Amino acid sequence: MKQLVMLTTLALATVACGPSVRPLVEARHYREAVCAANDGVEPALVRSALARDSAIAVHAQRVNHGQLDALEARLPGDPPVSVSLLRIDAQSNALPLDGLELEVSVAGRSSGVIARPATFERFVELTRERLPPHHTTLSWWNEANSLRGLAALATGGLSLLFAPFRQEAVSIPPSAYELARAAPRATALLALTNGAGCRAHVDGVRGARCRWYWLVVAAPDAEVELTLSARASADRTERRRDEDRCSLTVRAEVSLGPARRLGATLDRMFDGRALPLVELTRAP
Amino acid sequence: MLIALLFAPLALAPSPAPQREPLFTEAAVLRERGPSPEYYRLSPRVTYGLMRSQIGAQLCFEAGCGGVAFALDVLTGAVVRFGRTSRWGAVVQGGYSYVGFGQHLAVAGLGLFGGLARSEDPRAAITSTAATLTLDALAGSVHGQPALGARVSASFGPRWFSVALGYQLVRTETSVSHQVRLTIGPIDALGDGR
Numbered sequence: 001m002k003q004l005v006m007l008t009t010l011a012l013a014t015v016a017c018g019p020s021v022r023p024l025v026e027a028r029h030y031r032e033a034v035c036a037a038n039d040g041v042e043p044a045l046v047r048s049a050l051a052r053d054s055a056i057a058v059h060a061q062r063v064n065h066g067q068l069d070a071l072e073a074r075l076p077g078d079p080p081v082s083v084s085l086l087r088i089d090a091q092s093n094a095l096p097l098d099g100l101e102l103e104v105s106v107a108g109r110s111s112g113v114i115a116r117p118a119t120f121e122r123f124v125e126l127t128r129e130r131l132p133p134h135h136t137t138l139s140w141w142n143e144a145n146s147l148r149g150l151a152a153l154a155t156g157g158l159s160l161l162f163a164p165f166r167q168e169a170v171s172i173p174p175s176a177y178e179l180a181r182a183a184p185r186a187t188a189l190l191a192l193t194n195g196a197g198c199r200a201h202v203d204g205v206r207g208a209r210c211r212w213y214w215l216v217v218a219a220p221d222a223e224v225e226l227t228l229s230a231r232a233s234a235d236r237t238e239r240r241r242d243e244d245r246c247s248l249t250v251r252a253e254v255s256l257g258p259a260r261r262l263g264a265t266l267d268r269m270f271d272g273r274a275l276p277l278v279e280l281t282r283a284p
Numbered sequence: 285m286l287i288a289l290l291f292a293p294l295a296l297a298p299s300p301a302p303q304r305e306p307l308f309t310e311a312a313v314l315r316e317r318g319p320s321p322e323y324y325r326l327s328p329r330v331t332y333g334l335m336r337s338q339i340g341a342q343l344c345f346e347a348g349c350g351g352v353a354f355a356l357d358v359l360t361g362a363v364v365r366f367g368r369t370s371r372w373g374a375v376v377q378g379g380y381s382y383v384g385f386g387q388h389l390a391v392a393g394l395g396l397f398g399g400l401a402r403s404e405d406p407r408a409a410i411t412s413t414a415a416t417l418t419l420d421a422l423a424g425s426v427h428g429q430p431a432l433g434a435r436v437s438a439s440f441g442p443r444w445f446s447v448a449l450g451y452q453l454v455r456t457e458t459s460v461s462h463q464v465r466l467t468i469g470p471i472d473a474l475g476d477g478r
Contacts, residue, residue: 018368019323027317035324053314059306089306094313096320192303207311237325244327274308 025049031234038246054092059274062263082259094207099233112219123186132174138167218259330365340467353384386427393420429456
């Protein structure tokens with residue numbers, strides 16, 4: 001019985017044991033380390049090393065524009081709600097990984113905050129401008145005709161005797177020009193959000209420089225919070241399916257204070273300089 | 285005049301005020317020190333399904349048992365790899381074995397599987413060499429009589445055509461039979477167990 005227990009323990013140890021993770025992160029073998037953490041081996045150690053080496057820096061500011069102030073004045077509420085367009089920039093070092101994606105979100109620490117990525121639709125909701133309806137037109141280019149075309153090819157054209165091409169009604173969204181004419185205020189606000197998106201680093205390593213715009217509509221005293229996450233990923237050596245990819249997320253939350261003082265808080269916090277995320281999360 | 289009216293809404297939209305660009309320190313590019321190891325990036329999966337079907341001939345040494353007969357095995361089970369990087373694993377298998385001497389036997393056994401590869405290429409996997417050593421318990425009937433027995437078997441060869449050589453002892457109420465078998469057939473650890 002004793003021998004059986006020893007044999008089982010030895011077999012389990014052989015199956016379960018792997019190399020130590022500490023030397024992996026010290027030598028920046030992050031692909032291996034992320035897969036180790038993904039499989040439950042020392043995730044805290046890998047997360048902490050990733051946070052240190054990625055050196056994520058962030059900067060946020062409230063975009064000042066007359067149109068935004070006009071919006072605030074027009075929205076109902078007593079006291080009036082606060083409307084802020086936040087521009088958030090983040091940058092990470094480039095690390096030897098198969099993917100490093102930065103994401104940001106803004107939310108309230110309690111109720112009374114609606115925060116969404118700033119899109120044309122969100123601006124239209126705020127400006128309450130009416131968008132033109134979709135146009136309807138008849139078109140030969142439709143899904144059914146492409147199937148009829150395939151059938152015609154397969155049957156040498158015989159199928160067209162029974163299933164000829166037909167025009168169908170298709171819905172065409174309004175053009176950018178029509179949208180701009182119908183919603184000039186939302187268009188002007190959207191123009192403030194130019195340059196949003198991420199730029200990746202060079203080949204072989206992964207990192208990014210990203211910019212996001214978030215629209216925050218909140219009760220004046222509602223507390224606003226910024227969450228930034230970095231998702232590091234590594235491919236398995238025998239990757240056959242997407243779910244075979246290892247990943248580990250490093251997340252940090254930064255309190256931005258009450259909505260009505262958002263601009264002043266951000267100016268004081270950043271003063272035009274990007275700050276390391278580690279420093280921001282330590283701040284009271 | 286018409287053109288001016290058309291563009292009026294756009295002209296009314298105020299141009300965006302320039303925003304101050306934040307100051308970032310230049311991002312560093314960090315690279316690995318030394319060659320990239322491969323352990324955790326290998327799949328953590330260590331259990332694979334096993335399919336094994338073989339046909340061949342069985343020799344019986346006792347007088348009056350028939351000499352040579354057709355043999356067929358249909359077995360299934362699992363392979364448990366000894367660690368992520370190991371090419372070896374433990375086999376648990378079971379199934380049905382028919383021999384032309386009137387034997388219908390249930391098979392259940394344990395063993396070793398060698399040759400588990402880590403290839404991404406399925407063609408390379410199917411032509412890779414595998415070796416097994418198994419010990420099976422047998423229970424069933426021989427010419428209608430209840431029978432019990434044991435079999436030890438070793439196989440070697442490419443996955444799609446492994447050759448197995450085995451010895452089995454089958455005991456009924458009235459006789460004990462020693463038999464040698466030579467079978468061929470594919471053996472595969474399914475899934476990632478290449």
